[in-house]
Amino acid sequence: MQDSGVTPTDAHQGARRHLRPGGWAAVLVPVVATAALILSAPMPVRAVRDITFDSYQRLSPRPYDPTLPVRIVDIDDESLARLGQWPWPRARLAAIVDRLQAAGAAAVAFDILLSEPERTGGPEAPGDERLAEAVASAPVVMSLTLTNAPGETPLAPKAGFATAGDDPLNFVPRFPGVIPSLPLFTKPAAGLGALNWVPDRDLVVRRVPTLMALGDALVPSLASEALRVAQGASTILVRASNASGETAFGRQTGIAAVRIGDATIATEADGALRIHYAGTRPERRLAAWRLLDGSADTAALSGAIVLVGTSAAALADVRATPLEAAVPGVDIHAEFIEHVLSGARLMRPDYAPGIEVAALLTFSALAAALALRVRPLVSALGFLGLAATVAAASWLAFSRWAMLIDPVWPLAGTAASFATAIAIALRRTEAERRWIRQAFARYLSPEVVAALAREPGRLALGGEIRPITVLFADIRGFTSRAERLDAREVVTFLNTVHTPLTDEVMRHGGTIDKFLGDGLMAFWNAPLDVPDHVAKALKAALAMQAAIGRLAPTLAQEGLPPLAVGIGIHTGPACVGNLGSRHRFDYSAVGDTVNAAARIEQTSKVYGEPILVSGEVVAAAPAFTFVLVDEVRLRGRGEATRLYALVSGPDGKDAGFDDFRRQHDAAIAAAINGRTSAQELLEEVSRSPAGARHARLYAYHRTRLAENEPVPEG
Numbered sequence: 001m002q003d004s005g006v007t008p009t010d011a012h013q014g015a016r017r018h019l020r021p022g023g024w025a026a027v028l029v030p031v032v033a034t035a036a037l038i039l040s041a042p043m044p045v046r047a048v049r050d051i052t053f054d055s056y057q058r059l060s061p062r063p064y065d066p067t068l069p070v071r072i073v074d075i076d077d078e079s080l081a082r083l084g085q086w087p088w089p090r091a092r093l094a095a096i097v098d099r100l101q102a103a104g105a106a107a108v109a110f111d112i113l114l115s116e117p118e119r120t121g122g123p124e125a126p127g128d129e130r131l132a133e134a135v136a137s138a139p140v141v142m143s144l145t146l147t148n149a150p151g152e153t154p155l156a157p158k159a160g161f162a163t164a165g166d167d168p169l170n171f172v173p174r175f176p177g178v179i180p181s182l183p184l185f186t187k188p189a190a191g192l193g194a195l196n197w198v199p200d201r202d203l204v205v206r207r208v209p210t211l212m213a214l215g216d217a218l219v220p221s222l223a224s225e226a227l228r229v230a231q232g233a234s235t236i237l238v239r240a241s242n243a244s245g246e247t248a249f250g251r252q253t254g255i256a257a258v259r260i261g262d263a264t265i266a267t268e269a270d271g272a273l274r275i276h277y278a279g280t281r282p283e284r285r286l287a288a289w290r291l292l293d294g295s296a297d298t299a300a301l302s303g304a305i306v307l308v309g310t311s312a313a314a315l316a317d318v319r320a321t322p323l324e325a326a327v328p329g330v331d332i333h334a335e336f337i338e339h340v341l342s343g344a345r346l347m348r349p350d351y352a353p354g355i356e357v358a359a360l361l362t363f364s365a366l367a368a369a370l371a372l373r374v375r376p377l378v379s380a381l382g383f384l385g386l387a388a389t390v391a392a393a394s395w396l397a398f399s400r401w402a403m404l405i406d407p408v409w410p411l412a413g414t415a416a417s418f419a420t421a422i423a424i425a426l427r428r429t430e431a432e433r434r435w436i437r438q439a440f441a442r443y444l445s446p447e448v449v450a451a452l453a454r455e456p457g458r459l460a461l462g463g464e465i466r467p468i469t470v471l472f473a474d475i476r477g478f479t480s481r482a483e484r485l486d487a488r489e490v491v492t493f494l495n496t497v498h499t500p501l502t503d504e505v506m507r508h509g510g511t512i513d514k515f516l517g518d519g520l521m522a523f524w525n526a527p528l529d530v531p532d533h534v535a536k537a538l539k540a541a542l543a544m545q546a547a548i549g550r551l552a553p554t555l556a557q558e559g560l561p562p563l564a565v566g567i568g569i570h571t572g573p574a575c576v577g578n579l580g581s582r583h584r585f586d587y588s589a590v591g592d593t594v595n596a597a598a599r600i601e602q603t604s605k606v607y608g609e610p611i612l613v614s615g616e617v618v619a620a621a622p623a624f625t626f627v628l629v630d631e632v633r634l635r636g637r638g639e640a641t642r643l644y645a646l647v648s649g650p651d652g653k654d655a656g657f658d659d660f661r662r663q664h665d666a667a668i669a670a671a672i673n674g675r676t677s678a679q680e681l682l683e684e685v686s687r688s689p690a691g692a693r694h695a696r697l698y699a700y701h702r703t704r705l706a707e708n709e710p711v712p713e714g
Helices: 008-040 043-059 077-083 090-103 127-136 222-231 288-293 329-341 352-373 376-401 408-439 446-454 478-483 487-507 533-550 552-557 592-607 615-620 657-673 678-686 689-706
Strands: 070-074 107-110 140-147 160-164 177-180 191-194 207-209 211-214 217-220 235-240 255-260 263-266 272-274 285-287 305-309 462-475 511-515 519-524 565-580 585-590 611-614 625-632 641-648
Touching: 008 043, 008 352, 008 408, 043 376, 043 408, 070 288, 070 329, 077 288, 090 107, 090 127, 090 288, 090 305, 107 191, 107 222, 127 140, 140 222, 191 217, 191 222, 207 329, 217 222, 217 235, 222 255, 222 305, 222 329, 263 329, 272 329, 285 288, 305 329, 352 376, 352 408, 376 408, 462 487, 462 533, 462 592, 478 487, 487 511, 487 519, 487 533, 511 585, 519 533, 519 592, 533 552, 533 565, 533 611, 533 615, 533 641, 565 592, 565 615, 585 592, 592 611, 592 625, 592 641, 592 689, 611 615, 615 641, 625 657, 625 689, 657 678, 657 689, 678 689
Parallel strands: 070 285, 070 305, 107 140, 107 305, 140 191, 160 235, 565 611
Antiparallel strands: 140 177, 207 272, 211 217, 235 255, 255 263, 462 519, 462 565, 511 519, 565 585, 611 641, 625 641
């Protein structure tokens, strides 16, 4: 045999040098792509981010504080049923204002647009004047709606604005038109606020504007104006980028905060407040009919900001929030005010994408290092730990500091880099298996070595056709074992298994053709004549199975489970000789006989039989005991091949075995031919004591018959 001059260590290190640069480059691709997504935030990224943050709110909503001075007078379904359908007479709305003023409300804000004169007739026809009188005598905030339809409707704002830093008109939502409440109501009102929402593309109201713009004039939202009126403030202060204390380095980054009286609202760049919702609460509501008939307890209204709105289904003033799919719009105004008064904060800071990219880079590097340097199970557990760390950090930022840091996309990028690294690691494992095969020398029995020494001419290139018996053996479940071991442990394991198998092959006069990493190929009757080569191959197979059984205590000491070896044997003509070049060659066998033996070994996995042989082997070894297994079409062969299981050697047949074999072979033959009696025969033979060792074979045939499968291919 010609030595290649390449040691196992050289091959291993060379492969590592080859894999590492390309591997790290492949790992970086998903990281860079995910970082770009985080920074650019296209719609799918924002959608997933919103879902994540909504889930946080559902897991931990803002605790509701019933002492907060915010209440809703609800024109609910029962109020409509008792007092009549909408629209109500304006005098009735005036009565609501009067009762709220009498109860000591700090502000009364109408979440109702009264843009048209009253249409009702009768004695309540002067209702508009009656409501205007009530508005003039109470701290009332009337509403308006900003529109995208240009118009010339004059609007006299009630609130004054002071700005620090960049012009807020550059950042807030701007509208060209307006639909106000009637001037009869807006002139005497203490405040005037916009009803507009700016929902996200999924129509969920996560953020509510504090300010909007009508042309070049700032307009407060209804909730902001209610806060101003309740505190008796005249001016709203807006702090934007480049104000004193705001670090923007000359860039116009947006609004930082809005101050209304004593309340400072930290906003996002467009002046919107991201609300931490508490959810719809019955304690917040007071039915309008109870207020009007005097049955309501009005103690909680003293000093409160009271919003007049509706939850009636017929009026369809319904919005979606992170907590609920259908919420009356007036509740969102109330949540806004409660959020501000409670001192709650919920922000996605402008540096959040930077934190997320940093987390992506850090955890992707750690995950890739785990995948490439430790065993797959350990690396998988490590990745789960990293993922849990990212998720926990995001949750901690929300629950403790009210900061919204997205864990999903950093985790997605980390998972992608980890998966890429795992693929590289698995590829490396497969490469190491090939290196291990190359590292094993091609063994010959001592007799063959001596014969070659006597006849060096046999090393000349070329070959001959001669009958041989070929044996393939394969370690079952090697891949799953190898994934739990490092490279050194894999080599040790293979050496532990291959040594006794090799010893038995050579002890029975065989030639080791090659090691296949988790298996081996051997043949008999070449390069020297071996009398009874079929019998010797069969004896070697039985001895190999016995040797594997003796390895169980050794494997148990090393913490490894018992193993099984599948063996396939075929005999026939093959081309044997030195195959290769003058500089490097191997003594080997090729041809249909070799291919058939390999297919038989692979097929043995299906039936659960440890040693599977062809009909040619059975015919050449009458002294051995076999049972019929199946008839298959081996790839590359036109005719079906009968397969048998080797049961014992010439001296191993038990008394009464011949009766069992006849019963067994009859049942299997019936199954092969698809006879209707096959199921019954298989069931009967499976109940015999000797049939227990072939239970998997019987189960296979019963399933095959039940599913009417054709002759299998191997």
